[in-house]
Amino acid sequence: MKRLFYSLLVLASMTIACRKPVENANPVNEHLNVSKMTEINVPNGFLWGTTKPVQIHVSLSVNPFVGKLQQLSFYDGNPAKGGRLLLQGAVSDIQPFDAKINVPTTVKEVYMERIAPDKSKYIEKFVLGISNEINKKIEPAVFQSMGKTGTGPDCNTGCTTTVNNATGNLSYTSGTVCLTGNFSIANLTLASNVVVRICGTGTISNLKFNSKTSELIVTSSGNVTFTSTTPIDGKFTNYGTVATLGNSNFNVNRDAIFTNHGTCHFTKSFNPNANSVLINNGTIEVDYKLIHSANSDFTNNCKLIVHNDFQCNGLFKNYGYIRCDMEASFTGGINNRFTMHDNAMVSTMNIQVNSPIWGYSNEESEVTNYSLIKVQSVSKGNNQGSINGTIKYCDQNGLELLWMADIQNGAEASCSLVLPVGDCNPEGSNGEGTCTDSDEDGICDSYDDFPSNPDQAFNNNGATGTIGYEDLWPYMGDYDMNDVVINYNYEIITNAQNDVVKVNATYKLRATGGTYNNGFAVEFPIQRNKVSNVTGATLEAGQNKAVLVIFNNMRNEMPVWNTFPDQITHDDIVYNVSFNVAAGTSLSEFTLGPYNPFIWNGSEGFGRGYEIHLPGEMPTNLANLSIIGSGDDNTNIGSSQTYISKNGGYPWALHIPDSFEYPIEKADINTAHLKFAEWSTSGGNVSNDWYQNQPGYRASAKIYKKKKN
Numbered sequence: 001m002k003r004l005f006y007s008l009l010v011l012a013s014m015t016i017a018c019r020k021p022v023e024n025a026n027p028v029n030e031h032l033n034v035s036k037m038t039e040i041n042v043p044n045g046f047l048w049g050t051t052k053p054v055q056i057h058v059s060l061s062v063n064p065f066v067g068k069l070q071q072l073s074f075y076d077g078n079p080a081k082g083g084r085l086l087l088q089g090a091v092s093d094i095q096p097f098d099a100k101i102n103v104p105t106t107v108k109e110v111y112m113e114r115i116a117p118d119k120s121k122y123i124e125k126f127v128l129g130i131s132n133e134i135n136k137k138i139e140p141a142v143f144q145s146m147g148k149t150g151t152g153p154d155c156n157t158g159c160t161t162t163v164n165n166a167t168g169n170l171s172y173t174s175g176t177v178c179l180t181g182n183f184s185i186a187n188l189t190l191a192s193n194v195v196v197r198i199c200g201t202g203t204i205s206n207l208k209f210n211s212k213t214s215e216l217i218v219t220s221s222g223n224v225t226f227t228s229t230t231p232i233d234g235k236f237t238n239y240g241t242v243a244t245l246g247n248s249n250f251n252v253n254r255d256a257i258f259t260n261h262g263t264c265h266f267t268k269s270f271n272p273n274a275n276s277v278l279i280n281n282g283t284i285e286v287d288y289k290l291i292h293s294a295n296s297d298f299t300n301n302c303k304l305i306v307h308n309d310f311q312c313n314g315l316f317k318n319y320g321y322i323r324c325d326m327e328a329s330f331t332g333g334i335n336n337r338f339t340m341h342d343n344a345m346v347s348t349m350n351i352q353v354n355s356p357i358w359g360y361s362n363e364e365s366e367v368t369n370y371s372l373i374k375v376q377s378v379s380k381g382n383n384q385g386s387i388n389g390t391i392k393y394c395d396q397n398g399l400e401l402l403w404m405a406d407i408q409n410g411a412e413a414s415c416s417l418v419l420p421v422g423d424c425n426p427e428g429s430n431g432e433g434t435c436t437d438s439d440e441d442g443i444c445d446s447y448d449d450f451p452s453n454p455d456q457a458f459n460n461n462g463a464t465g466t467i468g469y470e471d472l473w474p475y476m477g478d479y480d481m482n483d484v485v486i487n488y489n490y491e492i493i494t495n496a497q498n499d500v501v502k503v504n505a506t507y508k509l510r511a512t513g514g515t516y517n518n519g520f521a522v523e524f525p526i527q528r529n530k531v532s533n534v535t536g537a538t539l540e541a542g543q544n545k546a547v548l549v550i551f552n553n554m555r556n557e558m559p560v561w562n563t564f565p566d567q568i569t570h571d572d573i574v575y576n577v578s579f580n581v582a583a584g585t586s587l588s589e590f591t592l593g594p595y596n597p598f599i600w601n602g603s604e605g606f607g608r609g610y611e612i613h614l615p616g617e618m619p620t621n622l623a624n625l626s627i628i629g630s631g632d633d634n635t636n637i638g639s640s641q642t643y644i645s646k647n648g649g650y651p652w653a654l655h656i657p658d659s660f661e662y663p664i665e666k667a668d669i670n671t672a673h674l675k676f677a678e679w680s681t682s683g684g685n686v687s688n689d690w691y692q693n694q695p696g697y698r699a700s701a702k703i704y705k706k707k708k709n
Helices: 002-018 027-032 676-681
Strands: 051-060 070-075 085-091 097-104 109-115 121-127 133-138 161-164 167-172 176-180 182-190 195-198 201-209 215-218 223-226 230-232 235-238 241-244 250-252 257-260 263-266 270-272 277-280 283-286 290-292 297-300 303-306 310-312 315-318 321-330 338-341 345-353 356-360 371-375 379-381 386-389 391-395 406-408 458-469 484-494 500-511 518-527 531-535 545-551 573-581 596-601 611-613 653-656
Touching (some): 051 070, 051 085, 109 133, 484 518, 500 518, 545 573
Parallel strands (some): 167 182, 215 235, 257 277, 290 310, 297 315, 303 321, 371 391
Antiparallel strands (some): 070 085, 085 458, 458 484, 484 500, 518 545
């Protein structure tokens, strides 16, 4: 055996000596004084990695879609701008999502897209740091209103006059008057520029503003009931509680300003008249009708409830919730448009749409926030009416013949939108009828890659790359990295529980630029007994882990080397491989490529034990461990320092997360890929995109190109 080993050493040394020297130094790297691989000064511990592992953990605290899972998709860039899909899975409140993927070191951020059964999408960006971890707990959505409810002023400071337990007729002409205690006021008259603060509890029969600059404030401790129809002709701000009695209307008249931060209950009609301005940041409840006149400007940031008809003829901006127990009608036209913003909702028994209604989503958000119009009974509308923009229009009984309006410009006739219940939206929406799940695996058909198979849900078709080998291990090669060149692509099929159930793999043998009879196989990170129904490969015996042999002798596969530029190119040899994986193998355990691909020298005098792996990978059970550490090999089993050389720390295999354009025969990789030396000298921190086809990155004459017959 020693004599044979010595003979092999001499033969390998002669082979290296006979190889042509590199013709020209790399001009880009002249400052490094590098013209070939073995002159590169590699930092200690560098394992030549072009990818990095990313550990992912996502949990969902509350799931509004009972019995349905939400889909997660991860991209290497913004999916709205062409980001590449990396991984898919599912999450619920009882099923977190755990996975481990390998992404190119060029990827600095990962986008997560969450798609709910109602088709609503939520996108979040994660910047990859030192730990390369994504750890996200998804909290339930909270209704976001635009209102800024505050406590407002009080009667402790800033009062010019304080009146306790006021009664009778009151008229104020100047200063700031504070009313405290229990009051019963027959007539309250406010002159110009006067401010009256109500901090107590009581009734007012008649209220009169003598000027548009007169101001009445109900503080957070105030509670006032108007016993007759109340006209607002100045500025009225409520932080507390306001009510009317019996048949008393509440009228906001021309040029008046009404702002509600608290609670209002109007027992008759609420009438915003022309040229008035209204802002609701709290709750307004109307027992009869709300008639919103043309040229009145109303902004609803929270909750508006109308128990009879809601007639909207003016400019109305809804950021919150509106409920109408009878009929909501919209006739405002272009200059008095009704608009809905960011998850707003209108819930009505009947509707009449005779003018455009528009939905808008915050342009600064990466998420499209739809609003909802929900009709329980009858939809009516003429040809002047339309639903536009980011609105889901839900008629629970279907659109009737009386509906002649349009649903257009991005709006949808759909009951699918889910809106959470919150302080400003007591009703919400559960997205009824949103999800058809034919195989009952919890994944809606629209997002299930296998909608009729309950054992399969997602096809993760993202692991793609190339491995290039030097086959003289344990001795140094010529580093053209083309002795064996293999492209791979993996489809990792998972079920709704994020377990791997099947693997479809495609391998392409592109080059055989070595003289040895090299075989090729891949070791997967699961036990051998978990693999079944293998096609296109051989499940190797004698292994603890699952090792699939793709071919045993490359010379029998491809007679032409595909490395000499003046020779005819042989077509790539394609191998389609598939196998099933036993239940219970998680994505976190299985990961997504490139796994542990390796070649071995099957030539006479060598044999199956001469395995050549990527740096940092381990030999399989069938490797000849007596060769480990011999020759130029510096492998240290039990550490990450495997399959790198003693002198310089050079590899025998490189993995590239792309379809690698490999060098021609005898051309050192460093002379073909002009940024390679910068990358490896920096330990992977500089020019980590060295394999890409960018200006100044390649010496074209030293890159192999197919030559046709």
